[in-house]
Amino acid sequence: MRRVAVIGAGMTLFRRRMLETGRELSYEASKMALDAAGMTFKDVESVVLGTAPDMFDGVHMKGEYLLEGAGGLGKPNSRVYVGGGTGVFTPIGGWWHVASGLFDSCLVVAEEKMSPLHPHPQYAFWSIFDHTTERPLGVTLLWIFALEMRRYMHVHNVTEEDIALVAVKNKMNALDHPCAQIAAKITVDDVMKSEKMVWPVKRLDVSPPSDGAAAAVLVSEEVARKYTDDPVWIDGVGWNVDSQYWTNRELCYPAYLESAAKMAYKMAKIENPRKQLDFAEVYDPFDYKELHHMEGLLLCGKGEAAKLTRDGVTQRNGEFPINPSGGLLGVGNPIAAAGMMKVCELFWQLRGEAGKRQVQNAERAVTNGWGDLMQVGTVLTMKR
């Protein structure tokens, strides 16, 4: 396999509603990534698009629909999709293209426009539950996330306040992100007093629906050297999907994520992730998921993430920053684009281009995506 470099990244604003169509969002993010790389659309050999179900944008064949805005006309292109794991799976798809030697360059673009959908994107998920045992009960994703959060709290003796610290940190970090949708200075008390949605999940524990797109330019080593002295390398990729029968797993630990992480770490020759990595962008559509994913990514032991958070270890200036971008909780959650935003953040951080969000001396980092029916883990490691 060949080495794969990232030489440019770009993203649009994340907002509850953007005037731009999905195609236009894709174009803006792609153009920004290519401009950053010093490339044009013509220089790109292949395109990989990532985007959630067609039902979100309300456009059937969304890959084909977005293609034009991502400059993919007349080029080999494909669309990948693994629920909320898509954003990190999209650059993994791009990595295949270049690592395999089939292409010297691949533009990866992830987009979501959730605002057209009414009454709420959650309705699109009704159909994913088992129609024999679950669907007649009116189960929603929020219910099962609440069960997962509660199970995690119970097994590890973690409190709602511990978990709220994640929302406080991420929304604060996002104040330094120029694209952020819901950056704010809030307190644990604000989270605790926010509306109970499905206990213990409260309004401020959850990321919002968003519109947005994010993109990156992946190239072979040879091409990277032509464009930059400062490439960032994708040195590990991993992915893993468990059963859609979410009742068949221990909810307090994402074993599928551990498998995906081990795959990526093996490739990147990382034996001790906490020591060898400098920070992480972990998937945080809910605040408890940050803790869950820190453990699944083997950044700490099972049940230890809450303590690290309390001790300030995960702050941007802490010993091991988690979500210096502000994460989905602060920047926003246009599903596929949100995961891709994290990949962009790794790139900007490792290049020293993260501005006010800059983590000092960052050389290696990991990010993950999570989704489908609480069943997929997608992992990517990068180094400078």
Next chain:
Amino acid sequence: MEERIDSVEGIRQWTGSIPLHYEYTAGVAGERFLRGLAQGKIQAGYCANCKEASLPLRIYCIKCYGGVERSVLVRSAGKVAALTKTQFGQGGERLGEPVAFAYITFEGVTGGLVHRVADGVRVGSSVRPRFKPKRKRTGSILDIEFFERDLRPRTS
């Protein structure tokens, strides 16, 4: 037998629906295009780099992928490149009156538009848009009622 299951009453079945409704933005280019229609104008995007006008209006050029900021009025008559007539609607329902649709191109513009056409239009016909009265326009492609034969004398 064509059917594998010959009695649906004898088996358990479930019904479901996904209750979704969409309210789309027209987008940056779409907004401009539709506002133009409300004023009785068809606008094409103009790429200053390729020196080319194209439909539909986009914020980017699909030739050079530069940004497209300018739009130009499509003043030329349309030409019918292909024509069809149907008596069925979108859901397969029978329409009272058959409807004629055409793919229409415009001189000096890449791409084109599909729209309803009036009686008497043939492939190769020169056509022009018949807009609704101004007060009835809403900023929609339907602000053009249909294209009809352009009987103005050729000026070139």
